[in-house]
Amino acid sequence: MKNIDDIDWHEAAAALKFSNKAIIDGRAVAAQSGETFETFSPINGKLLAQLPKMGEADIDAAVAAARSSFEDGRWADQSPAARKKILIRLAELINAHRDELALLETLDMGKPIAKSIGIDVRAVANCFAYYGEAIDKVYDEVAPTSNNYLSLVTKEPLGVVAAVVPWNFPMLMAAWKVAPALATGNSVILKPAEQSSLSAIRLAELALEAGVPEGVFNVVTGLGPDVGRALGLHMDVDGLFFTGSTMVGKFFMEYAAKSNLKKIGLELGGKSPNIILSSYKDTAHAARVSADAAWFNQGEMCTCPSRLIVERSIHDEVVEVLKNQAKNFVPGDPLNTKTEMGAVVDARHADRVMEFVDVARSEGADVTIGGNRARIETGGSYIEPTIFDNVQNDMRVAQEEIFGPMISVIAVDTPEEAIKIANDSPYGLASALWTDDLSQAHQLSRKIRAGMVYVNDYDCDDLTTPFGGYKQSGIGRDKSLHALDKYVELKSTWIKIA
Structure with missing residues (x-):
C-alpha cells in the first residue's frame, strides 16, 4: 500500500x-x-x-x-x-x-x-x-x-x-x-x-x-x-x-x-462545555487542544467543544492562543494531504452555519476572528475557523448546535459558576474540565451532567468505552x-x- x-x-x-x-x-x-x-x-x-x-x-x-x-x-x-x-x-x-x-x-x-x-x-x-x-x-x-x-x-x-x-x-x-x-x-x-x-x-x-x-x-x-x-x-x-x-x-x-x-x-446533538480553570497551569496547552478539537472535522461533530468556558483571570491568554491556532486551520484543498480543515458538507449547510455569524453580532457577541467564507473561487463550501467572544450562555450561539468551525467563549468568575453554565443546556453529550487539582477534578467532573467527561484532554477515544449522552x-x-x-x-x- x-x-x-x-x-x-x-x-x-x-x-x-x-x-x-x-x-x-x-x-x-x-x-x-x-x-x-x-x-x-x-x-x-x-x-x-x-x-x-x-x-x-x-x-x-x-x-x-x-x-x-x-x-x-x-x-x-x-x-x-x-x-x-x-x-x-x-x-x-x-x-x-x-x-x-x-x-x-x-x-x-x-x-x-x-x-x-x-x-x-x-x-x-x-x-x-x-x-x-x-x-x-x-x-x-x-x-x-x-x-x-x-x-x-x-x-x-x-x-x-x-x-x-x-x-x-x-x-x-x-x-x-x-x-x-x-x-x-x-x-x-x-x-x-x-x-x-x-x-x-x-x-x-x-x-x-x-x-x-x-x-x-x-x-x-x-x-x-x-x-x-x-x-x-x-x-x-x-x-x-x-x-x-x-x-x-x-x-x-x-x-x-x-x-x-x-x-x-x-x-x-450536543453543545459540549469545555471548562478551562485557572488551576490548570499550562493554559496555552489547554487552549491549543481545545481549538484543535473544536475545529477538527470542520466542527461537524456532535461532541464539538463549542462552548469554551474560561475563568476570567486566564480569558485573554486563552483567546490569544485560539487566534494563533486558527492559522493551522485555514481551509484548504481536501485532496491535499497537508490540509487540516476542508469543506463543510454542502452549500445549504454552509449557509446555515454562516447565519450564526449575524446571530452572534446581533446578540452582542464579538467575532474575534474568522466569520467568513473561504475558497469561494473553487465553488466549494469552505468556512474560516471562527471565534465568538464575550458570549453569554443564553445567547443562541451558546445554546444551539452550530455544527461548524465556531467556538463561543464564555468568561466566568468561579469554578462553581462554570459548572452551573455547563449544565445550563438542553444537551448532555460530551464535556471537558482542565485542572491540576485532583480533588477538584473528581468533585467537578461528577457534577457535570454529560455522558462523557474529559479531564485535561479532549475527545479521547477508544472502542472499549461507551459513547452517548444525557438529556436531549x-x-x-x-x-x-x-x-x-x-x-x-x-x-x-x-x-x-x-
Missing part, C-alpha cells in the same frame, strides 16, 4: 469508479419508481452522482429481504465463531480498500483526505474487528434460582434492525451500529444520509465479498422524510437506531409510538460491549427439574 503522500489524489479521484445503486437482498438496485436524487461534492460544488430516490415500496422490499434472511437463519443461526470470522474478514477488506473508501468520504463530505485515511477508515476497520472478536466472548447466564429449576437468561437478536446515520462521519457512524447489530445476529437495513451515501454502498458490497449472506446487510438511499420515516413507521422493523439531530430523533420516537413500539436508540443528547450508548445490549432481547427460560 502506497504512502498517502505518494498518491496524486486528484488523479485518483478522477479515476474513481463507484456504484450508484442501492443494495437490497445482495443485489444492486434502482428505486422502483425510477426516481433519483443528485449528490454534489462540497470540494467544488460539482455533481458526484445520481442515486436512487427510494420510497415506501423500496423500504418494503428491503424489510422483506431482511426479514427473510433473519427468519431462515442464514446469519442469525450461524455460530458466534462463524460470524466472527466473517466480520474480521470484512475488517481486512476495509483496510485493503483504504484509499478507495477514504476518497469516497472526502469527495462526499469534504473532510481532508489524510483524516479520512488516518482516522475514519482505520476506525471503521477496527470497529468491525472489535465486535467480531467480542461476540464469541459474551456469555449468557444461569440465574441462581432454587434447585428444582434451571433458569436461563439468554440474549437473542432483535431481528430486523434499521440504522439511520449522519453525514459527518458516514462510514464510522454506520460501523458503530452495523457492526454490533451484525455481530449479535440481526439482519440490517442501513440508511445513510443523502449527502454521503457512496461509502455505505461500497461497505455493503465489501460485506457480501467477506461472506455476509445476501439480505443480511442492505443499504437504502433517499431523502430522510421519505426513507427514514418509512423505516421508522414500518411494522416489521424490530429496532431503529439513529445518529443525528435531536429534532429528527424526536420524530423517530413518534414513529415508534405510532407503529409497533420498535426498540429505539438515539445518539443526538439521546438514549442508549454506542461503542463498547454495552452497545451489544441494544441489539438483543433478554429471554428468561425456566426448566423444571423433576
Whole structure:
C-alpha cells in the first residue's frame, strides 16, 4: 500500500469508479419508481452522482429481504465463531480498500483526505474487528434460582434492525451500529444520509465479498422524510437506531409510538462545555487542544467543544492562543494531504452555519476572528475557523448546535459558576474540565451532567468505552460491549427439574 503522500489524489479521484445503486437482498438496485436524487461534492460544488430516490415500496422490499434472511437463519443461526470470522474478514477488506473508501468520504463530505485515511477508515476497520472478536466472548447466564429449576437468561437478536446515520462521519457512524447489530445476529437495513451515501454502498458490497449472506446487510438511499420515516413507521422493523439531530430523533420516537413500539436508540446533538480553570497551569496547552478539537472535522461533530468556558483571570491568554491556532486551520484543498480543515458538507449547510455569524453580532457577541467564507473561487463550501467572544450562555450561539468551525467563549468568575453554565443546556453529550487539582477534578467532573467527561484532554477515544449522552443528547450508548445490549432481547427460560 502506497504512502498517502505518494498518491496524486486528484488523479485518483478522477479515476474513481463507484456504484450508484442501492443494495437490497445482495443485489444492486434502482428505486422502483425510477426516481433519483443528485449528490454534489462540497470540494467544488460539482455533481458526484445520481442515486436512487427510494420510497415506501423500496423500504418494503428491503424489510422483506431482511426479514427473510433473519427468519431462515442464514446469519442469525450461524455460530458466534462463524460470524466472527466473517466480520474480521470484512475488517481486512476495509483496510485493503483504504484509499478507495477514504476518497469516497472526502469527495462526499469534504473532510481532508489524510483524516479520512488516518482516522475514519482505520476506525471503521477496527470497529468491525472489535465486535467480531467480542461476540464469541459474551456469555449468557444461569440465574441462581432454587434447585428444582434451571433458569436461563439468554440474549437473542432483535431481528430486523434499521440504522439511520449522519453525514459527518458516514462510514464510522454506520460501523458503530452495523457492526454490533451484525455481530449479535440481526439482519440490517442501513440508511445513510443523502449527502454521503457512496461509502455505505461500497461497505455493503465489501460485506457480501467477506461472506455476509445476501439480505443480511442492505443499504437504502433517499431523502430522510421519505426513507427514514418509512423505516421508522414500518411494522416489521424490530429496532431503529439513529445518529443525528435531536429534532429528527424526536420524530423517530413518534414513529415508534405510532407503529409497533420498535426498540429505539438515539445518539443526538450536543453543545459540549469545555471548562478551562485557572488551576490548570499550562493554559496555552489547554487552549491549543481545545481549538484543535473544536475545529477538527470542520466542527461537524456532535461532541464539538463549542462552548469554551474560561475563568476570567486566564480569558485573554486563552483567546490569544485560539487566534494563533486558527492559522493551522485555514481551509484548504481536501485532496491535499497537508490540509487540516476542508469543506463543510454542502452549500445549504454552509449557509446555515454562516447565519450564526449575524446571530452572534446581533446578540452582542464579538467575532474575534474568522466569520467568513473561504475558497469561494473553487465553488466549494469552505468556512474560516471562527471565534465568538464575550458570549453569554443564553445567547443562541451558546445554546444551539452550530455544527461548524465556531467556538463561543464564555468568561466566568468561579469554578462553581462554570459548572452551573455547563449544565445550563438542553444537551448532555460530551464535556471537558482542565485542572491540576485532583480533588477538584473528581468533585467537578461528577457534577457535570454529560455522558462523557474529559479531564485535561479532549475527545479521547477508544472502542472499549461507551459513547452517548444525557438529556436531549439521546438514549442508549454506542461503542463498547454495552452497545451489544441494544441489539438483543433478554429471554428468561425456566426448566423444571423433576
